[in-house]
Each structure stands twice: as structure tokens, then as C-alpha cells.
Amino acid sequence: MGRLTEAAAAGSGSRAAGWAGSPPTLLPLSPTSPRCAATMASSDEDGTNGGASEAGEDREAPGERRRLGVLATAWLTFYDIAMTAGWLVLAIAMVRFYMEKGTHRGLYKSIQKTLKFFQTFALLEIVHCLIGIVPTSVIVTGVQVSSRIFMVWLITHSIKPIQNEESVVLFLVAWTVTEITRYSFYTFSLLDHLPYFIKWASPTMPECCYRRYNFFIILYPVGVAGELLTIYAALPHVKKTGMFSIRLPNKYNVSFDYYYFLLITMASYIPLFPQLYFHMLRQRRKVLHGEVIVEKDD
Amino acid sequence: MKHYEILDAKTREKLCFLDKVEPHATIAEIKNLFTKTHPQWYPARQSLRLDPKGKSLKDEDVLQKLPVGTTATLYFRDLGAQISWVTVFLTEYAGPLFIYLLFYFRVPFIYGHKYDFTSSRHTVVHLACICHSFHYIKRLLETLFVHRFSHGTMPLRNIFKNCTYYWGFAAWMAYYINHPLYTPPTYGAQQVKLALAIFVICQLGNFSIHMALRDLRPAGSKTRKIPYPTKNPFTWLFLLVSCPNYTYEVGSWIGFAIMTQCLPVALFSLVGFTQMTIWAKGKHRSYLKEFRDYPPLRMPIIPFLL
Numbered sequence: 001m002g003r004l005t006e007a008a009a010a011g012s013g014s015r016a017a018g019w020a021g022s023p024p025t026l027l028p029l030s031p032t033s034p035r036c037a038a039t040m041a042s043s044d045e046d047g048t049n050g051g052a053s054e055a056g057e058d059r060e061a062p063g064e065r066r067r068l069g070v071l072a073t074a075w076l077t078f079y080d081i082a083m084t085a086g087w088l089v090l091a092i093a094m095v096r097f098y099m100e101k102g103t104h105r106g107l108y109k110s111i112q113k114t115l116k117f118f119q120t121f122a123l124l125e126i127v128h129c130l131i132g133i134v135p136t137s138v139i140v141t142g143v144q145v146s147s148r149i150f151m152v153w154l155i156t157h158s159i160k161p162i163q164n165e166e167s168v169v170l171f172l173v174a175w176t177v178t179e180i181t182r183y184s185f186y187t188f189s190l191l192d193h194l195p196y197f198i199k200w201a202s203p204t205m206p207e208c209c210y211r212r213y214n215f216f217i218i219l220y221p222v223g224v225a226g227e228l229l230t231i232y233a234a235l236p237h238v239k240k241t242g243m244f245s246i247r248l249p250n251k252y253n254v255s256f257d258y259y260y261f262l263l264i265t266m267a268s269y270i271p272l273f274p275q276l277y278f279h280m281l282r283q284r285r286k287v288l289h290g291e292v293i294v295e296k297d298d
Numbered sequence: 299m300k301h302y303e304i305l306d307a308k309t310r311e312k313l314c315f316l317d318k319v320e321p322h323a324t325i326a327e328i329k330n331l332f333t334k335t336h337p338q339w340y341p342a343r344q345s346l347r348l349d350p351k352g353k354s355l356k357d358e359d360v361l362q363k364l365p366v367g368t369t370a371t372l373y374f375r376d377l378g379a380q381i382s383w384v385t386v387f388l389t390e391y392a393g394p395l396f397i398y399l400l401f402y403f404r405v406p407f408i409y410g411h412k413y414d415f416t417s418s419r420h421t422v423v424h425l426a427c428i429c430h431s432f433h434y435i436k437r438l439l440e441t442l443f444v445h446r447f448s449h450g451t452m453p454l455r456n457i458f459k460n461c462t463y464y465w466g467f468a469a470w471m472a473y474y475i476n477h478p479l480y481t482p483p484t485y486g487a488q489q490v491k492l493a494l495a496i497f498v499i500c501q502l503g504n505f506s507i508h509m510a511l512r513d514l515r516p517a518g519s520k521t522r523k524i525p526y527p528t529k530n531p532f533t534w535l536f537l538l539v540s541c542p543n544y545t546y547e548v549g550s551w552i553g554f555a556i557m558t559q560c561l562p563v564a565l566f567s568l569v570g571f572t573q574m575t576i577w578a579k580g581k582h583r584s585y586l587k588e589f590r591d592y593p594p595l596r597m598p599i600i601p602f603l604l
Contacts, residue, residue, distance in 0.1 A: 249479035254561035 072133040077190045079124065084183040086118035091176045094169075108156060108163040108172070115172070119152050148175075150265075151227055158243070159234045167233060171226025174219045181211050213284040220280065224273055231266055238262060300361065300370060304332060307350040307373035319361065326357040328372070342451040345375040380451035387441040390460045394468030395434040401472035402427045413478045420482045422490050426475050426558050429497055430468075433550065436505065444508050446515050448522075467566045475558050483559040496553030503546035506532035511543070524589050537593075538601035540582040544574040545599055575599050 068076075093111050098104065122145050128134040129141045151171070156163060185208040238244075244258035300321060304314040314335050316328065329341035345354040348364065350373040355364075364370065402423075406414045418424065474480065483489040510533045514523050527534045535542035551567035578598035585592050597604060 248474075248477060249481050251481055251484065251559070252561040253474045253477070253481055253559060255474070 068133060073190060076128070076133060077187065079128075080183045080187040080190060083118060083121070084180060084187055086114070086121075087176055087179040087183065090114050090118065090172075091180060094172065094176065104166060104169045105164045108168050111172075112157070116152055116157070119148050122148065151230070154244070155230060155234055159237055161237050162230060162233045165230060165233050167226045167229030169226075171223050171230065174223030174226060177215060178219050178223065181208070181215055184208060185212050209287065213280075213288055216280050217284075220273075220277055224269060228266055228269060231262055235259065235262060300366075302328065302361075302370045302372060304328075304346070304372045304374050307347070307375045310350075313374055321360075321362040323361050324357065325355045325359045325361070328361070329357070332374070339374075339376060340380075342380040343377045345377050346372045347375070349373065377453065379454035381454045381457055382451050383447045383449060384441060386452060386457050386460060387445075388438060389457060390464045391434050391437045391441065393461055393465040395431060395438070397465055397468045398427065398430050398434075398472040401469070401476040404476065404478075408473070409478055416478070418476060418478075418480065420480065422482050422557065423475060423480060425490065425494065426554070429494070429554060429557070430472075433501065436501065440505070440508055444512050446512055446517070446519075467562075467569075471558075471560060471562045471566060474560050474562055481559070483557070489559070490557055493553045493555075493557030497550050497557065498553075500546040500549035500553060503532040503535065504543055504550065506530045507535075507543040507546060510536075522588065524585065524592060535601075536596075538596060539578075540585055540596050540598050541574075541578040544578050545601075548574060548599075575604060 090111055093114065094107060097107050097110050101107075125134070125141050126138060126145055129136050129138040134141075156168060162168065188208055239259045242258075244256070244261075246254060246256045248255050300319055302316040302319055303312060304316070305311065306313055314332055316331055319328070319331075325346055326341065328346065329344050332344060332346075333340055341357075347354050348366070348371075352373075354375075355372075361370075401408060404413050404416055483493075510528055510530070511525060513528075514525055515521055525536055527536045532546075533542070535545060539545050548567065548571045551563070551570060555563040555567050575598070582596070582598035
């Protein structure tokens with residue numbers, strides 16, 4: 001069919017992997033154009049589970065965003081800046097630890113409070129979707145954040161023997177780089193369309209876009225690998241202690257085996273990861289190279 | 299006499315040109331003609347519309363009444379492989395009926411070998427099997443003899459989704475209720491009797507509503523009317539609620555959950571309630587849109603509340 005017109009592209013929307021997002025306002029612009037901000041943000045699609053939340057969240061373009069109140073904008077800006085700062089602090093702490101100690105053993109323990117604070121704080125993103133100040137699906141954000149909370153609280157926090165595994169460092173690095181990129185990208189998007197914002201921010205937008213749509217190629221598989229290896233390392237301990245499990249007989253006639261639950265969770269990465277990864281690749285081609293991909297309508 | 303061209307809604311490719319179509323012809327007839335040139339798109343999977351992003355035209359719409367010029371353009375969208383509602387319903391209900399019985403009779407490889415084909419010593423377990431089986435037999439019979447469907451088909455992928463849901467939950471519940479280590483309800487026979495009463499009343503209620511809805515709509519038609527209470531006391535719930543069939547359905551499952559005191563059953567009831575609330579709200583909204591004189595006291599599913 002060849003290239004479609006802009007109108008047709010805008011109309012067809014993009015429903016890959018069943019994730020809903022706002023229809024892309026596609027334009028074949030180069031990443032250096034200042035309007036790149038518009039395309040990037042709007043073409044973004046939701047995605048992810050586990051792994052780096054590289055596929056990230058969807059924000060509308062400045063031009064087509066609904067009127068966001070001043071309060072909402074101020075809050076979101078504060079939130080994005082705070083999260084960028086938080087993950088930066090985490091990154092710096094991790095680098096410093098490694099430089100001082102020369103090993104990854106004890107690294108998790110030293111940064112765990114900061115990690116738990118900022119990752120748990122991200123639960124607010126679900127609220128942002130619920131009240132509508134962020135135009136992303138609640139379910140998608142919910143899944144993303146839940147998988148992070150799961151890794152932090154139900155795996156690394158609860159299963160102490162695996163805290164010194166190398167795989168933990170693997171996903172921590174992936175998450176840190178991802179989150180810094182993501183939150184700084186959102187911060188600049190928000191700041192970019194405040195009318196009195198200083199011009200110097202605009203040229204950095206394309207840089208953010210570039211990073212965001214290229215880093216995930218490595219970060220996403222790295223993050224997923226780190227997570228899966230960590231869960232795998234935790235299995236023997238879970239089986240031995242029978243933690244988080246309920247056995248029969250009991251008053252409510254129910255049972256739960258955390259060991260099998262973890263096995264199923266690991267298995268679920270198999271269908272989910274490729275879908276999300278290829279989806280991000282398609283988004284990347286669209287956004288960075290202005291290609292239009294006709295997607296099969298669901 | 300008009301001419302009609304059918305274009306693909308996405309690519310605008312000309313798919314079909316129909317000349318000299320009778321003005322009294324309906325969309326259904328157009329669909330049949332279109333199938334002749336494109337046999338892989340049988341009528342049930344065709345969506346024809348006047349605007350590529352607009353609403354689908356109905357089969358009964360008469361061409362003459364459509365707002366078009368001498369050559370009308372219709373846009374076509376493929377709805378994907380379709381399957382009939384009746385087929386879906388029969389499959390999704392037959393599964394739980396059969397699966398529950400496998401667990402009830404403790405067929406080998408489910409519980410330990412020493413329990414194969416044994417029977418539970420708790421009365422409530424036998425009662426639960428009767429209730430569960432009755433419920434799904436009722437649903438199967440209603441699908442065959444009572445319900446009048448407004449749509450003939452639904453997308454094929456729905457059958458996989460629906461069957462996973464029904465069959466999965468049925469297996470999960472049945473596993474615990476029929477387990478050799480099953481614990482009967484805390485308050486004993488009293489609890490079971492009360493819960494059974496709730497279950498039976500709600501089953502009767504649900505059936506009454508289905509019959510009342512059926513009588514609203516003559517055979518073979520797709521008309522929609524406001525449902526009102528009849529002489530049957532169970533239908534008096536229509537005074538307070540738009541979809542009392544869902545209300546009674548939730549009630550039945552709550553009764554079953556109390557009777558078996560089984561958490562998976564409670565979870566199944568909760569999920570079902572959530573889905574039915576979404577459906578009830580949608581139905582309620584359509585009623586309000588379609589009928590100016592819709593009774594204001596009614597709520598979608600729970601009287602006064604939801």
C-alpha cells in the first residue's frame with residue numbers, strides 16, 4: 001500500500017499488542033526539529049511489564065493535550081522532577097558503592113531504602129491515570145507499577161538470601177537508567193509548553209527522545225534478564241521455607257503456593273516480553289524515522 | 299435506482315460496485331451481494347458504514363432512507379471471523395457443568411490416588427454439586443429455549459477468552475469444594491440452609507427475569523422496549539433496577555459462596571459482579587438514551603446504590 005497520508009495514519013491509530021494509546025499524530029519530521037516533542041510524546045504507546053519500563057507511558061502532545069489545570073501541571077512537574085532526582089541519587093549511590101567497595105555484595109542493602117521509597121512512590125502514577133491528568137490507561141500503568149512493586153517488595157525485600165546476586169544489580173542498573181531517561185523526558189515535555197519557559201530547554205528535548213527510543217533496545221532485555229534470573233535464584237529458598245503460602249485444610253477452603261506462583265510469573269514473561277519489545281521497536285521506527293507502519297486493526 | 303460502491307474503510311480501495319440496486323433493498327441484501335464477489339467475507343463479518351470512522355449500519359436499514367446522493371459510497375470493515383452467540387454460550391456453559399463433576403466424582407490424577415472415586419462425607423458438598431449443576435443446566439436450557447439474541451454473532455476470539463474464564467474458575471472452585479480436606483461452613487447446617495434459600499430464590503428470580511425479557515420481544519424480532527414488573531413477584535425488582543437478572547445472578551453466587559464457605563467462590567462472585575456491573579451500567583445508559591420516559595427511580599444493578 002506504500003506510504004499513507006497523515007490523515008489516514010492519524011485515523012488508523014496503533015493497536016499493537018492490544019495496548020491502547022492515543023492515536024499517533026504522525027509526521028515525517030527529523031528528530032532535531034523542535035516539534036519533535038509533539039510527535040514523540042503523542043506517538044508514545046503504553047507497554048511493559050517487568051523489565052525496564054522502557055516502553056513507558058503515553059503522554060499527549062502539547063498541542064493536542066486537553067487543558068490541564070495549573071495545579072495539575074505544577075504537581076506533575078514536581079513529581080517528574082522529584083522522581084528524576086530520586087533515581088539519579090540512586091544511580092550515584094550505586095556507582096559510589098561500587099567504586100568504594102569494588103564489589104556488588106552489600107550494594108542492594110545500601111540502597112534499598114531509597115529504592116523502596118521511590119519505586120513505591122510511583123504508585124501515584126496509577127492515581128494520575130485514574131483522575132485523568134495523565135492520559136494513559138489505568139490498567140497498563142497498574143500492570144507496570146505492580147510488576148515493579150512485586151520485584152522490590154515480594155522478591156528482593158522478602159527473600160534475603162538473593163540480595164547479593166549479580167542479577168539484582170543487572171535489573172537495578174536497567175531500571176535506574178530507564179527511569180532517569182523517562183522522568184527527565186516527561187519533565188522536559190511538561191516544561192516545554194509552559195509559555196514562559198526558558199528556551200534552552202527545547203534543544204534538549206530531541207536528545208531525550210533519542211535516548212528514550214534507543215536505550216530501551218538494550219535496557220529492556222537487560223532488565224528482563226535481571227528480573228528473571230533473580231526470581232529463578234529465589235525459587236529454592238521459597239520452596240524450602242514455604243513462604244507466602246497457605247495450605248489445606250483451612251476455614252476458607254483455599255490454598256496458595258508461592259513457589260508455583262513464581263513459576264507461572266516467570267512463564268508469563270514469554271508471551272509478554274516479545275510483544276512489548278517489538279511494539280517499542282515499531283514506535284521507534286515511527287518516531288525516529290517517520291515511517292508509517294500500517295498496523296492490523298484489532 | 300441507485301448505484302453503490304463499497305470501499306475499504308482503511309485503504310479506500312474500491313472493493314465492489316453495485317449498480318441498479320432496488321431502493322427498498324436493505325443493508326442485509328447489500329451484504330449478501332457483497333459476499334458473492336468476496337466469498338471470504340460472509341455477511342456476519344461485514345461492517346458497512348457511511349463514514350469510515352462512523353457507526354455500523356444495521357441489517358434492517360433501508361437504503362432509500364440513507365442520506366446519500368445518486369452514487370452512494372459505503373465503507374467496509376472486516377470484523378474478523380465470527381461465531382454464533384448460541385455456540386459460544388453452549389460451549390462456555392457445558393464446560394463448567396462437566397468439569398465440576400470430574401472433581402465431584404474425584405476422577406483419578408486430581409487428588410491423591412487413595413481418594414480416587416471416593417465420595418465426600420459432608421452433606422454440603424453434595425448439595426453444592428446439585429446447585430452448581432442445576433445452575434449451568436438452567437443456563438444451557440435458557441440459551442436453547444428462552445433467550446432472544448439481538449446479535450447473531452460475536453468475534454471468534456471471544457470463545458477462547460470466555461471459556462478460559464468460565465472453565466478456569468469452575469475447575470478452581472470445584473477443586474476446593476470437593477477436596478478430601480474440605481472444611482464445612484463454620485456455622486454448620488444453619489449457614490447452609492440460609493445460603494441455600496438465598497441461592498434458590500435468586501435462581502427463580504433470575505429465571506423470571508429471563509422469561510419477562512423474552513416476552514417483551516416477539517419471536518424473530520429485534521425490538522427493544524422498557525421492561526416492567528409483571529404479576530410474578532420476582533419481576534417487581536424491575537421497579538428498582540434496570541438489570542435485575544444480573545442482580546439475581548450475583549445473589550445466587552453470594553449464596554453459593556456462603557454455602558460452601560470457599561474463598562475462590564467469593565472471588566468468582568466478585569469478578570462476575572464487576573463485569574455485570576459494567577454491563578448493567580451500559581444497558582442502563584442505552585435505556586436512558588433510547589427512552590425519554592425511562593423510570594427515574596431505577597439504578598443499573600443494585601437498588602438505590604449502583
